Amino acid sequence: MPSIQLTFPDWLIIFLYFVFVLGIGIYLKRYTKNESDFFLAGRKNSFWVAGIAFLSANLGALELLGMTGMTFRYGMYVAHFYWIGAVPAMLFLGVYMMPFYYSSRINSIPGYLKLRFDEKTRVLNGISFAVMTLLVSGINLYAMALVLHTFLGWNWDISMWISAATVAAYVTFSGLMSAIFTEIIQFFLIWFGLFLVSILGIIEIGSLQEIFNRIPEAYNTLWSTSADPTQNGMMVTWGGIVLGLGFVLSFGYWTTDFLVVQRAFSAKDLHSARMTPIVASFFKMAVPFIVIIAGLIALVLSQDPNSGFVLLEDGGQINYDSALPLLIARYYPNGLIGLGVTALLAGFMAGQAGNISAFNTVWTYDIYRSVLNKKASDSHLLWMGRVATIVGIILSVGTAYWAKSFPTIMDYMQAIFSWVNAPLFATMLLGMFVRRITPNGAFWGLLAGMGSSFTLFLAVKFNWIDQGLITFSNVTSDMAANFWRAWWAWLICFIMTIGISFFTKRKPDSELVGLVKGLTPDASTDHFPLYKKPGFIALISVLILLFLNIYFW
Amino acid sequence: MDNQSPKMKPIWFFVGIMLFSMGLIVTLSGVYDLINPNASTSVLSELHPNIWWGGVMMIFGIIFYVTNKNETVN
Numbered sequence: 221m222p223s224i225q226l227t228f229p230d231w232l233i234i235f236l237y238f239v240f241v242l243g244i245g246i247y248l249k250r251y252t253k254n255e256s257d258f259f260l261a262g263r264k265n266s267f268w269v270a271g272i273a274f275l276s277a278n279l280g281a282l283e284l285l286g287m288t289g290m291t292f293r294y295g296m297y298v299a300h301f302y303w304i305g306a307v308p309a310m311l312f313l314g315v316y317m318m319p320f321y322y323s324s325r326i327n328s329i330p331g332y333l334k335l336r337f338d339e340k341t342r343v344l345n346g347i348s349f350a351v352m353t354l355l356v357s358g359i360n361l362y363a364m365a366l367v368l369h370t371f372l373g374w375n376w377d378i379s380m381w382i383s384a385a386t387v388a389a390y391v392t393f394s395g396l397m398s399a400i401f402t403e404i405i406q407f408f409l410i411w412f413g414l415f416l417v418s419i420l421g422i423i424e425i426g427s428l429q430e431i432f433n434r435i436p437e438a439y440n441t442l443w444s445t446s447a448d449p450t451q452n453g454m455m456v457t458w459g460g461i462v463l464g465l466g467f468v469l470s471f472g473y474w475t476t477d478f479l480v481v482q483r484a485f486s487a488k489d490l491h492s493a494r495m496t497p498i499v500a501s502f503f504k505m506a507v508p509f510i511v512i513i514a515g516l517i518a519l520v521l522s523q524d525p526n527s528g529f530v531l532l533e534d535g536g537q538i539n540y541d542s543a544l545p546l547l548i549a550r551y552y553p554n555g556l557i558g559l560g561v562t563a564l565l566a567g568f569m570a571g572q573a574g575n576i577s578a579f580n581t582v583w584t585y586d587i588y589r590s591v592l593n594k595k596a597s598d599s600h601l602l603w604m605g606r607v608a609t610i611v612g613i614i615l616s617v618g619t620a621y622w623a624k625s626f627p628t629i630m631d632y633m634q635a636i637f638s639w640v641n642a643p644l645f646a647t648m649l650l651g652m653f654v655r656r657i658t659p660n661g662a663f664w665g666l667l668a669g670m671g672s673s674f675t676l677f678l679a680v681k682f683n684w685i686d687q688g689l690i691t692f693s694n695v696t697s698d699m700a701a702n703f704w705r706a707w708w709a710w711l712i713c714f715i716m717t718i719g720i721s722f723f724t725k726r727k728p729d730s731e732l733v734g735l736v737k738g739l740t741p742d743a744s745t746d747h748f749p750l751y752k753k754p755g756f757i758a759l760i761s762v763l764i765l766l767f768l769n770i771y772f773w
Numbered sequence: 774m775d776n777q778s779p780k781m782k783p784i785w786f787f788v789g790i791m792l793f794s795m796g797l798i799v800t801l802s803g804v805y806d807l808i809n810p811n812a813s814t815s816v817l818s819e820l821h822p823n824i825w826w827g828g829v830m831m832i833f834g835i836i837f838y839v840t841n842k843n844e845t846v847n
Contacts, residue, residue, distance in 0.1 A: 227800040233795050240791050251781050264846060269784060403783050405791060412792065412830050420817050554804025554815035555823045559795060 224371050230558025230674040237562045238386060240405065241569070243399045245390025250343070255602045259327060259581045260393035261486040269400065270492065272497030274483040276403035279410060280571030281564045282363050283763065284511055288547075289540030291515020292522075292531070295439025296772060297461075298515065298582040299508045303442075304466040306504050307765045309474035310497040311758040317475055318484060319742075321553040324492040325735050329478040329644075330586035330694070335725075336651045336735045338659035339590065344573040344666060346586030348640050350579055354612060355636065357575035358619020364568035365620065370532070372561065372606030373543045383565070386693040387572045391580075392606050395671045396403050396486060399570070399577040403483075406563075406570035407503075413563025414510050417544070421517030428513070434520045439710060442772045449700070456700035459689065464703025468710040472641035476648050479578040491745070501761045505768060511544075540644075550650060573618070580608040638706040639677070641712035643669020650717050655736045669713025676705045780845030788830050789837030796830025 226234075238271040265273075291298045292606050326332050330349065334342035390398045425431050432440045438452050445451040446458035474480060474497065521529035529550065531644040532542040584605045589596050596604065647666045650657045654772035679685045680701055691704045733739045745753045803824030806813045 229798050232798055235792060236791070236798075240787070244787060248781075401784050401787070403789060408788055408792060412795075412826075412833075412841075416826055420820075423820070424817060432840060550816050551822070553802070553806055553815045553821075553823050555799040556826065557801060562784050562795075686792060 224545070224557060224561075224562070225481045226372065226557060227554045229555040229563065230711050233555070233563065237405075237409070237481040237566060238666075240632055241383060241390055241398075241402050244401050244405075245375060245393040248394035248398050248401065249579065253395040254398065255598045255605065257397065258602050258605050259584070260482075260492070261397040261400055262396070263486060264340050264486060264488045265400065265486045265492070267487060267492040267495035267499050269404065269682030270483050270487045270496040272407050272503065273400040273403040274480055274496050274723065275412075275500040275503045276407045276481050276570060277483055277574040279407065279507065280360060280574075281358055281367070281567030282565070282571065283368065284410065284414065285541040285544050287511040288515040288532060289517070291512050292518050292543045293540050294454040295452070295519070296442055296512065296516070297427070297452055297456070299442060299768075299772065300461055300465055300510075302504055302508050303765055303768055304461065305470045305652075307501045307761060308466065308541055309470040310501040310504065311761055312471065313475045313481070314494045314496065314498040314754055315499075315758050317648070317652060318494045318497070319490065320735055320737075320740060321481065322485065322487075322490050323740070326690060327585045328582050329476055330482060330582060330622070331468050332735070333588075333651075333662070336732070337657075337662040340711070341647075341659065341663045341666060342397040342586055343591060344663065346582050346590070348670065350513070350582050350587065352636055353479065353575045353579040353582070353614050353641050355619055357572055357579070357616040359571075359573050359623055360575065360625040362385040362620040364565075365624075367375065367541075367545065367564065367568075371549070378625075380617065380721065383569050383572070383614050384617050387569050387576065388610055390575050391573050391613075392609045395580070395605060395609075396482065396577045402566070402573055403570045406566040409559070409563045409566045410510070413559045414514070414544070414548075415565075416556065416713075417547045417560075418510060418517065418677075421514065421547065423519075425517065425520055431513075431516050431520055432692060434523065435516060442769060444773055453548060454699050456691075456703060460700050464700075464705075464707045468642045468645060468706040469638060469703065471649075472643075472645035472706065472710070473637060476644045477641055478582060478638075479574055482578055482581065491752075491754070495757065498754055498761060501758075502764070505761075506507075509540075512549055514544055518547060520733075529579075529590040552618035576609055576612045578618070579612045580605045581680075583608045591676070603656050638702060638709060639670055642706040642709040643674060646710045646713040647717060651736070653737045655717075655732055655738060656721055656726060658721040658724040658726045660724040660730065661717045661719075664720050665713045665717025668716040669709045672712045673705060676708060680705070783844050785837050785839050786841040788842065789834045789839075789841060791834070792830045793834025793838060796827045796832075796834055798827070799830065800827030803827055829840050 254260055287298055287301065288551060321332060324332060324335055328336065330342040330346040333345050354497045360382055361384060365376045368374040368379045369376045390402065422428055422431065438445055443458065446456070446461060448456050449455045484496040488494050518529065518531070521527040522531060529546065531546065532539040548557065552560050584601055588604055589601060643666055646669060647662050651662060676690060680687050680690070687701050690708060691700050729739055745755065750756050800823065803821050806818065806823065807821060
């Protein structure tokens with residue numbers, strides 16, 4: 221495919237974006253006076269700001285390209301990632317878990333583990349999170365350079381270094397606040413830059429119903445083909461979707477991954493913190509109207525030989541991630557091309573900034589101050605946060621070059637969340653709701669969960685065991701294996717944590733006040749009118765979720 | 774933050790400026806395409822999406838700007 225040609229207005233829009241994000245970083249620097257400003261954005265955000273940032277931290281360009289491509293490959297089942305695979309977990313975080321997180325005034329998720337359990341559990345999670353974040357950040361950078369090189373013909377090194385330097389600059393200036401500001405700008409750029417693809421695709425094909433009419437049933441329903449894995453594109457049963465994706469992977473990511481939860485910590489009060497993921501759930505449910513619709517449009521067009529629409533191929537393999545850029549190239553005239561490219565750039569850079577701002581916090585609080593310099597002053601921690609930002613970016617660039625020379629690392633990255641987050645969710649769930657869980661139970665259970673997930677990944681990848689053993693089906697896919705592996709890792713951590721807790725010393729109740737259900741006053745919302753109560757807003761979100769699932773059943 | 778510093782503008786103010794300025798560029802590109810019909814060969818270019826989509830962006834930009842120009846973050 222020839223590179224997408226950019227005209228003067230396209231370049232002008234891209235230039236404006238860089239001016240905006242750097243300008244905002246410089247503008248916010250004067251308001252970043254202490255470590256709380258840098259690491260937690262001064263805890264002054266409304267739930268609208270924190271909620272959109274909460275969603276956007278997960279809405280990177282890799283996600284947009286990948287999910288559109290996955291829809292082309294698997295069909296409507298990909299919508300499960302946005303609906304059952306996100307919304308219940310986000311609501312659970314807002315309604316039940318946030319009071320424990322926010323009220324304990326912690327700076328990070330590992331910080332909660334320190335208070336609830338002990339230092340070693342905190343450091344285990346802090347190190348695994350920091351490594352995971354840097355790897356994801358580097359892969360993100362590599363993927364960005366690859367997309368820009370493939371579709372725009374840009375120089376690999378220059379595009380990577382310019383974007384990395386820009387992110388380093390504005391995160392070093394003002395930390396989480398500038399990361400949140402750019403995530404909100406990214407949110408609007410993605411909607412205005414990419415939603416038009418769906419609109420124009422529907423206009424070209426005729427209607428949304430016509431799109432569904434032209435694709436096979438295995439690709440155009442959500443649940444009706446889930447009893448038999450041979451009947452749906454993802455080759456997964458409803459059990460895998462509900463237990464693996466809807467429960468473990470989803471709850472593991474949305475309730476414990478500090479990258480997203482950090483945005484809620486930046487809220488100005490407990491009510492805003494609780495509303496943050498609840499507000500985000502509404503926007504999350506809307507994202508399929510960009511990525512799923514675009515993926516289905518690409519599928520319909522590719523089945524019509526007269527459309528001239530064909531996905532790219534790399535070494536004989538279909539490049540599914542090319543679906544969205546090819547649709548942008550198909551529909552967007554001058555000016556809009558620049559907007560679409562800027563939306564993808566913003567997605568990549570905001571994703572990078574999100575990872576780095578989470579990394580600098582966990583490094584500074586949970587590794588540096590916890591292990592290396594326990595007496596560090598506030599001003600020293602602020603300085604360390606800025607140093608960690610620059611070092612983190614350099615390490616990300618190094619990871620990106622590593623990924624370039626060793627592309628199969630991408631295969632491993634797909635599974636990394638189930639190594640770290642799936643078992644952590646069992647630890648958090650038990651820690652918050654069962655006071656009998658002990659520090660040693662949590663530590664060894666978490667270690668066993670992470671180790672088993674990693675071992676299962678290797679065992680399936682290198683055919684040491686049959687994949688059907690963990691998926692309960694002879695017909696299966698990598699995606700189905702991901703879902704089921706997460707479930708087993710969670711279950712192993714859950715059982716090990718409970719078992720070891722029976723034989724080890726628990727913390728006294730006096731040290732668990734504010735951290736565990738039953739020892740923490742309920743977050744009263746009696747003084748709020750009904751329409752402002754987190755529980756009521758969450759109920760509306762649940763009803764919309766049910767409607768979407770029934771409508772597309 | 775000391776009391777001498779000017780109050781921080783909310784992010785919505787900057788979103789307004791950004792949407793308006795980018796929408797203006799997109800719309801002007803559409804007007805150029807209208808005057809020079811062969812300038813763009815994209816599918817459905819006859820609908821001139823850059824004109825009306827840029828217009829939508831400008832409207833949203835103006836709304837965000839006007840409703841937040843006097844607002845500050847405490």
